[in-house]
Amino acid sequence: MTSTSPEPSPPLLKHGQGFGPRSDTIVDMEANAGRSEARSQSNLDHEYSIPSTVKFTWLGTYFLLSLLLTIYNKLVLGVLKFPWLLTFLHTSISALGTYGMLHMGYFKLSRLGRRENLALVAFSALFTANIALSNLSLAMVSVPFYQTMRMLCPIFTLLIFRAWYGRTYSTLTYMSLVPLIIGATMTTAGEMKFSDAGFLLTIMGVIFAALKTIVTNRFMTGSLALPPVEFLIRMSPMAAAQALVCAFATGEVDGFLKTITDSEMSRFALFASLLGNGCLAFLLNISSFNTNKLAGALTMTVCGNLKQCLTVLLGIFVFNVEVDLLKGAGMAITMLGAAVYSKAELDNKKRQNGGYKKVPQ
Numbered sequence: 001m002t003s004t005s006p007e008p009s010p011p012l013l014k015h016g017q018g019f020g021p022r023s024d025t026i027v028d029m030e031a032n033a034g035r036s037e038a039r040s041q042s043n044l045d046h047e048y049s050i051p052s053t054v055k056f057t058w059l060g061t062y063f064l065l066s067l068l069l070t071i072y073n074k075l076v077l078g079v080l081k082f083p084w085l086l087t088f089l090h091t092s093i094s095a096l097g098t099y100g101m102l103h104m105g106y107f108k109l110s111r112l113g114r115r116e117n118l119a120l121v122a123f124s125a126l127f128t129a130n131i132a133l134s135n136l137s138l139a140m141v142s143v144p145f146y147q148t149m150r151m152l153c154p155i156f157t158l159l160i161f162r163a164w165y166g167r168t169y170s171t172l173t174y175m176s177l178v179p180l181i182i183g184a185t186m187t188t189a190g191e192m193k194f195s196d197a198g199f200l201l202t203i204m205g206v207i208f209a210a211l212k213t214i215v216t217n218r219f220m221t222g223s224l225a226l227p228p229v230e231f232l233i234r235m236s237p238m239a240a241a242q243a244l245v246c247a248f249a250t251g252e253v254d255g256f257l258k259t260i261t262d263s264e265m266s267r268f269a270l271f272a273s274l275l276g277n278g279c280l281a282f283l284l285n286i287s288s289f290n291t292n293k294l295a296g297a298l299t300m301t302v303c304g305n306l307k308q309c310l311t312v313l314l315g316i317f318v319f320n321v322e323v324d325l326l327k328g329a330g331m332a333i334t335m336l337g338a339a340v341y342s343k344a345e346l347d348n349k350k351r352q353n354g355g356y357k358k359v360p361q
Helices: 029-040 052-079 083-103 114-138 143-150 153-165 171-187 196-221 228-249 252-262 267-295 297-318 325-355
Strands: none
Touching: 052 083, 052 267, 052 297, 083 114, 083 228, 083 252, 083 267, 114 143, 114 196, 114 228, 143 196, 143 297, 153 171, 153 196, 153 297, 171 297, 171 325, 196 228, 196 267, 196 297, 228 252, 228 267, 267 297, 297 325
């Protein structure tokens, strides 16, 4: 196996120091500790400073919540086909939940300057654009083609890291992505239908998804080093407002009101099911941001591929999905790729920690 020398942890922005030092950041001890930790690890990638037990615990929690919400969303969207309003629900409850945690003293807000706040607004726009591209492209291509293209997200994550941050990985890490992508593609195989515009929008959606994952990680591990819960409370209200605007623009609000009026389902049952869905999304958001910070952006995109296979596997028992030999072999190959990737990450961790002093967590 060919190894590479440890790469420095890159700043949030290229050719600069990320968000520069601020004179007005007197606040939260937890936030300041996070920033001090980020600065002290200038020559050690953040995810390799995290104990493996902590990383795998958060990954397991993220997987469980993600699978549960995927099934829950499928049930909700089967009755209420309003994806923008569902996004508004998720981000609104996340905003309310983190606001409640703030007032109960679970964390305190840092005082950010105008530059940092503008960066958060830009990220919320990226978040909304990613959803918009997904919805638009899915309407112009077949579901199997859409899922297959989304399997390429780890590749684009690697390319962005190399092109923008100059970061490299071990040969085993690169090799592990081959079975991960091929296996996941086999699992989601089906009729490939797409238009030229649909193909371009799908590719753009994949790039935006990879970029969103990387930028999220840099907000929490770069020079700004926002704690995950604080990042969530700052991003959620803006994303909720943008999703609501899109819901009005696409006619989803009128369609939802009409569906509620015509539906025979009791209002209480509908409210309870939507509230449960939003609360689960809130827990998943907290888990997702923490996992992204601790495990790294590339690992998050790899988890996305693995989750697709586990969703199909779970669908066999929940929705009586029929799985042929091709899909079964694809799931096995994906699991093998995930095992190789885990081995590569453990080797990378040992190599980097062998060259630099470990920072206490």
